[in-house]
Amino acid sequence: MAELLTGQVLSFAGDPFADGIGAARIEPEGAVLIEGGVIRAIGPAARLRADHPQVPVTSHGRNLISAGFIDAHVHYPQTAIIASWGKRLIDWLNLYTFPEEMRFADPAYATEIASRYFDLTLANGTTTVCSYCTIHPASVDAFFDQAQARGLRALAGKTCMDRDTAPEALRDTARSAHDDSARLIAKWHELDRLSYVITPRFSPTSTPEQLEALGALWAANPSCLMQTHLSEQTDEIAWVRSLYPTARDYLDTYERFGLVGPGAVFGHAIWLEDRERAKLLDMDCSLIHCPTSNTFIGSGLFDMGGLKAAGHRIGLATDTGGGSSFSMLRTMAAAYEVGQLKGRALHPAELWWLATQGSAQSLRMDDRIGNIAPGMEADLVVIDLASTPAIEQATRRAEDLWQALFPTIMLGDDRAIAATYVAGRQMPRAQ
Structure with a gap:
């Protein structure tokens, strides 16, 4: 069954060390179409919703959707x-x-x-x-x-x-x-x-x-x-x-x-x-x-x-x-x-x-995992960019996604993980 995930979507078109920071692509109101455990499409949420009107949508709000x-x-x-x-x-x-x-x-x-x-x-x-x-x-x-x-x-x-x-x-x-x-x-x-x-x-x-x-x-x-x-x-x-x-x-x-x-x-x-x-x-x-x-x-x-x-x-x-x-x-x-x-x-x-x-x-697996792109396996993580008061007050002042993301890198823990998907299936959090 297909599913459309919406949120801020982060993907890579290259190696930012070699190709510059522009190799990281951010879709601020984006979506990821997954079906059969595989990513089928990525792009603006409005376009993917219009292209796939029968597909159920899971909204992750302003959270960041990334490869796992x-x-x-x-x-x-x-x-x-x-x-x-x-x-x-x-x-x-x-x-x-x-x-x-x-x-x-x-x-x-x-x-x-x-x-x-x-x-x-x-x-x-x-x-x-x-x-x-x-x-x-x-x-x-x-x-x-x-x-x-x-x-x-x-x-x-x-x-x-x-x-x-x-x-x-x-x-x-x-x-x-x-x-x-x-x-x-x-x-x-x-x-x-x-x-x-x-x-x-x-x-x-x-x-x-x-x-x-x-x-x-x-x-x-x-x-x-x-x-x-x-x-x-x-x-x-x-x-x-x-x-x-x-x-x-x-x-x-x-x-x-x-x-x-x-x-x-x-x-x-x-x-x-x-x-x-x-x-x-x-x-x-x-x-x-x-x-x-x-x-x-x-x-x-x-x-x-x-x-x-x-x-x-x-x-x-x-x-x-x-x-x-x-x-x-x-x-x-x-x-x-x-x-x-x-x-x-x-x-x-x-x-x-x-x-x-x-x-x-x-690990010689970049053709299958590690990025959000059509044909890649749908292993994904959804990041709450305001998971704690300390992180939230820092991200509120951010002028771009990198300023919003960096406090989660430096201060974040498992509370920042809003969802984890394995082969397109959202995993339950162990009790």
Whole structure:
């Protein structure tokens, strides 16, 4: 059944970093026609109403209608440990992450957390996530079961770790990582709106043999993405250097095993060397900015200005639960703050693009999600631009949409999410 949604409609005709702020298109009295889970038309509300007089209309008033948020790097198993105190990366893993991930040996617990995770993300207007699971295949099954039940477009993979730098209870082997991942690809990849992602956690927890096996798996399944971590903290880089003494740099620990190329998605990428920057650009890899995580665990400041100017493919992510929020609004705010510290204030159009179209591009899905345009999947978020008294008093003074939207970016939370649509269906808010 078709439906016409009316409100202020935000879409993109290009990348505002490269093409200017005018790449963001605003229809102040706009409408989106959806049918069969797909966007069929976008334009002025008066015209679409006249063209489709029999289609029921849902008015969202002066609220903003946008593509749903896309969170390009998360750890759904860390849902329960979000906002844990006082640790940097390696201690965070050992004290919080690894003990929690051991609990996912229980399929019932994995299902409980996956369900809670999607309730939280949908309440925050996020319609697609790309997640790490745990070493347990059941953790992948739980994630995809819950995503499928909600009709979501979602990506994930079994996290692979076989080196003794990980606890024994969280180790697989080079062979089991390959074979378990291959079985999960056969079971889930491209089923409904689901995609499998080959997932070595990072080179400090994988042996060369495991990275080689996963490189071979990726070569045999090129329609899958490959995700891992890169250059998050300086002590992590020193750790990698001690484990891979012959590698040219951190990236080389992946490159030598066929894990660098189009479809590779690298989280963090803060402390890149010049050779790494050049190789990542040349190989058209994706870099994922995780600003709340980078500040919360003291990692560093991502060079958004320099990397975008060079032409890198970049997405935005919460990095739950090292990141301190499930909200992409809060994540945009943190990206703005990091940009200020790096001397490059990001415009609201650039921030919004990163959370939608930029993340879609980083996941090679910008032909399907991340924008409002005919033929795109109807994953949408409706934003209340006056959701709290503090935001309302700021937007009342605004002279254009960007001035009205920026307070919601900086101050907004789940109260700003008036509605979330998944494949054209408005999702109920979990109680």
